[in-house]
Each structure stands twice: as C-alpha cells, then as structure tokens.
Amino acid sequence: MGTRIDFNTDPFIHIRRELHQIPEPGFQEEKTQTYLLNYIRDLSQDHLEVKTWRTGILVKVHGYAPAITVGYRTDMDGLPMTEETGLPFSSSHQGMMHACGHDLHMSIALGVLTYFSETQPKDNLLFVFQPAEEGPGGAQPMLETAEFKEWKPDRMIALHIAPELPVGTIGTKTGLLFANTSELFIDLKGKAGHAAYPHQANDMVVAASHFITQLHTIVSRNVSPLDSAVVTIGKISGGTKQNIIAEDARIEGTIRTLSIEAMNLVKERIEGMAKGIEASFDCQTSIDYGANYCQVFNSEKETNDFIDFVKGLDDVEYYESPKAMTGEDFGYFLEEIPGFMFWLGVGSEHGLHSSKLNPKEEAVDVAIKLLINYLKR
Template sequence: MGIDDMALNEEELIKIRRELHKIPEIGMEEFKTQAKLLEIIKSFPQKYLKIKVWKTAILVRVVGKKPDYTIGYRTDIDGLPVVEQTRLPFSSENPGRMHACGHDIHMTVALGILSFFADNQPTVNMTFIFQPAEENASGGKQLYESGVLDEWMPDEIYAFHDNPQLPMGAIGCRQGTLFAGTCEIHARFIGESGHAAFPQYAKDMVVAGAQFVNQIQTIVSRNVDPIQAGVVTLGHFEAGKTGNVIAGTSQVDGTIRALTQEMNLLIQNRVRKVAEGVAATYECRLELDLHQGGYYPVENNAQTTAAFIEYMKKAENVNFIETRPAMTGEDFGFLLSKIPGTMFWLGVESKYSLHSEFFAPKEGAIIKGVKAMLGFLQARQNGVIVASNNK
C-alpha cells in the first residue's frame, strides 16, 4: 500500500482545513468542530473503524491485522479567543474566535492519516484522539483521567505542532524536552484600605504586591542552576482605584516555564515561599493559586524519538531539522508522562507568530505532513523500526 492511497487528496484536505478554520471554538465548546469531524470520519470506509465520543472529544479505533499493540495519534481541536485579522476568504465566522494556533492544520493532517488507514488496514491497532481544550483546560489530562481512553490505550503515541518559523513542510524534532512545562501564578494579597494621609491605619497592598514582583525576579537568577532553564513572568498587576486611597488588595498574575517537571516544581515552591514571606512581612492575607493542570514539559521518549528522527533523516522528500527546546507550553506533555511517545514540529512558514491575529500558515505543509507521518507510521508498525514499549 502506497502513501498516495488516501481517501483524501491534497485539494480535499485544503478544503477541509478551510471549513474547520471558519468554525473555531474555545475548549470544551467545540460542538460544531466535533460535528464536522464526525461527518468527515463517517464518510471514510468503516470496515476497520470504531468511533467513540466523550464530551467534545472523538476517539477512533482502527483495528489492525495483529491487534496486540496500539499506536496512538493525537490532534487538538480547539481555537483561541482572538479576533481574526487575516482577511482570508475563509476567515473565522465565529466572532472573537480564531484558529490562531493552527489546530485546523493539526486536525486536517490527522484526518489525512486516518483516511489512509481507514482504506488500508494497519498491521497493529491505531487510536486516533481528537482532543478538546488544549489551550485552556488541560483537555489531554481530562480525557486521560476520564477513563474513556483505557479500552483503546496506546502503547506509544505521536503528535505535532505547526511552526511558523520552519520552512513549509519541514519536520522538526529533538531528543529530550521539546516544549516547557507551564504553571499559572495567581497571587492575591488582602490587607486594609484607608486614606492616603493615614498609612498607619491601613495595610498597603500596592507595597506588598510590588515587593512580591521584585522578589520573584531573584528566583531564576538565584535558585535555578545556570546551565538549566526556567522562566518566571508576571504579566498582570492590579491594585487600587484612585491615587489618594491606600489599596486594600492587589492581584498579581503570571506564568512559570521550565524544561523539566522537577525544575517547574522547584520554581513553584520558591514562588510559594516568596509569596508567604511577603504576606508575613506586610501582615496581610494571601490567596495563592499555582495551577499547572496537565501542562507538563513535553519530554520526548528516547526510543520512539530515536526511531522517529532516524526515519525522517533518511526519508525521501522530507526536510528534517533538529530543533532547540521552546518555552511554549502544550498539554501533550501530560499524555507523554503516561504513554511513551514523540512530539514534533511541522513547518508552516508564516511571517506571523502562533496566536497572532494575522497568523496564516502555508497550506502546502498539510500534504507534506501527512505523507511524512504516513511513511513513518507504516515503517514503525511493519517492523522496519522495532517497536519499543517503555511504560
């Protein structure tokens, strides 16, 4: 079976991508997206397929000839709360929503791969996961912990993210961590408001919040090993309503990024200690939420990634690029903490970044991504590359 034997050709894939681009939805609200995906999936030959729905997720089982091993493939399906400014003829029709992270590309590549295996029975079982809420609600963690995946649990799993900085259709990957683990910081300091002329009768939370901001800056410089990586960014500070009233509360919000879960937890611990120290110093109450959810570091499995890189380096018509770690977050990291597997980049060559209201990936990357991954998956399951389960 050749990789051109797909139910969907390039023209059809681009049409699907544009239809999906028109209907972006926020995580756990992807009802139109789910309906469109189901419509397409049900148009494929059904002989080898089994379909399961959980909330807005879709799981598709492809029954293999030797069903004693399962390879998983995951795509995310949600959009972002962004007002699209591309002026493309297939721009978002949902006000204030956009596929600004390229999940429409992700879904389309997954459908292209699935269309091939629906028509050409794989050697082993395959589980395709169309996952909601990657951007906002740890959809991968929710799905995994729901138990809906248990019956069709993969022995190894793969996924990609589009990359506007890479050439169209290029495959980027690396051993070790591809993306950082992230953790949200939400700190609220609660003191006592008062008249600006009588500070002795108040507990000033502008000062408390400001000290928290200043002290946080020492965490990476004084607690993180200089040859490792970590980021603490505070992007929101709010306190008070006017200049002559001492603020009784302050709110500080930000994010932690680290390339290992161990480092992420170290930084979280230091943020907590700093916040508690500030609260004690300024005799105020602290409400601190350090929320990581499922956004673990995307740590590629050594065996599956070695096989993936080896294949892509040797494959004809594949432009493989070894990439550096990125401080972006992705909830596929949670699934990789449970299932050995590999995440990679697919180049879409855009002058605008991910999450930009002008982001416009090159659609020629879709068929290149489908064919590169089909070649690898066939090699992987047919024994050209020996499967390795390291759970």
C-alpha cells in the same frame, strides 16, 4: 523514498479553513466536535469505531493483522484572543482564535484518518481528538477514562506546527523537547481607602508591584545557572478608580522549567515571597497554580526510528530541534506510553499565540503524506 502518494489532500485545506472559523475554549468545543463527528461518520465505517468523551473523540482503525496499536493525537481548542490576520476565513467567534495551529492539527489528522478508512492498515491506529490543550488540560483526564483505557495504544505520536521553520522541515529530538509548565495566579487583599489618606489603607497596587519585582529575582538568584527556568507575568489587575486605594490586586503569569526540581524550587520561592509580602504590607495572599503540564520527553527508540524515517525521505528536511520552554499536555501521554512529538514547519512570519499567525497551508499536504507513509510501513 519520497512522501508522494496517490492521495488528494486539497479537501483538507478547505476543512482547515472551516475549522479556523470556529475556535472554542477548552471543554467547550461543541461546534468543533460536531464538525469532526459529521465528517468522520461520512467515512467508510468498515474498520472504524468511534467513541466520544466530553468534547473529545476517539477513533479506532482496526488493522488487518495487528501486532500493536499506534495512537495519533491532535488537539482541538482555540485561544481567547482577537484575530488580526485579515484572512477571508478569519474566526467568526468574537475574542477567540486558532492562534496555535490546532485547526491545522485537526485537518491533518482527518486527512490521515481518511486515507486509512479507505486503505486498511496492518496495525491498529487510534486517532485521539483531545480537547482543552490550551487549558485547563485535557490529556491527563482523558488518560484516566474508561474509553481511552479500553483502546490504550502501545505507541503515541503527535505534531505541533513550527512557524519559524520553513514548509518541508520536520524537527524533533530524543529526550526532553518541551518544558514543565504551570500557570500562576496570585490574589492580594488589603484595605481600601481614600487616595488622600494612604496611611489609613493597605494599597494592593503597591504590594503587587513589589511582589512582581521580587518574582523576577527567582530565576537569576535561586535557579542554578546550569538549569533553565522562566517566570513571566502577563497580566496585572487591581483597583476600581483613580482616587481609591486598591483593596484587591491580581497577578497572572506562567512558570516554565526544564526540570521538576526547578519547578518545585520556583514554587517554593514564590510561596516564601508571598509570606514576606503579607508581613510587609499587612495583607493576605492566595496562590493558584492552575493548569500544570509535565515535560514532553520523547522516548529514544521510537524517536530515533522516526528520525531515520524522515532522513530517508526525498522531499522533507530533518532539523534537530533544541529544547523549548513551550508547554504541551501531550507530555502526559508520553509519561505512560512510549512515543514522540515533532515540529512541522509552516513558515509563518508571526509566531505561536500571535493574533497574526498565518501558517502556510502547503504544510498540510506535507504532514498528511509524511504520516501516511510512516504509519503504513
């Protein structure tokens, strides 16, 4: 059995390019929501229902003899970075880019939705256009809404592009796929002073430097070698001028772990080290963990069914994915609803969250036809 069906996917390349030009931050996806709603309202409405929540959209496709409802989720937001692809359809929003593939995710979802608006499925389908995956997190609050609860599916699936995999490759596994993640923001406050009189001040640049050095001992000296964790500091800021001792400093980073126990341990050690810094440098610290995402854990029955389906196709190749320290708030859906996430190969030289990410658009056709065949069985 192949993935070839009589359905033209070319328009969704154009849609992807238009969406690529309007990336927006989480819960600010107004242009994106408007674009999607305009498209969805032009489809046949014979067996469709549409609801909105904040900047998100829910589209229910009523089946002709439904036994279950299958949910398909796509994320919508972009990332705060300047695009450097040089593409003719580069971002028109300064300082924002679809650098995680959400433009492809949405165009694929519209392609699948279009097919089932024209060809009524047997079972109900729920298309979930979810905002704020990159932060502060849209999945968890969306799950709690009356709109979602009314149409809550019995099964939930999603995909994510994989730049390192060639087009035509589908990767997944049962069990743990993505890690637990947490943002990390640490503010330090001391006492400013003249650079010539360091003894009269409490220097937060020095304090932050010591703190960062200590943070990088947590994984090597506190987490079991048989477990996995990452603490990465991606941004440091402090001070106002070269001859003023800094009163404030801020450390920003991320925590990734493969177990809840390791996440709790890392946070406990960070908080203990903060108390030590306060004592050592006579300062105050405050810690904010920002958005916390639970692990993506693929349920065994549903994932194995999908793997068997993929292995039976002629023109895609199955790849058993390793665990990844990637974070994804789709994990919140899987905490409540059995299902899975899978990787879609897009063959880009540059990876996720790169300003030069350039997925091969042939993957849109692969994904749309694969999902149509899977959902119409």
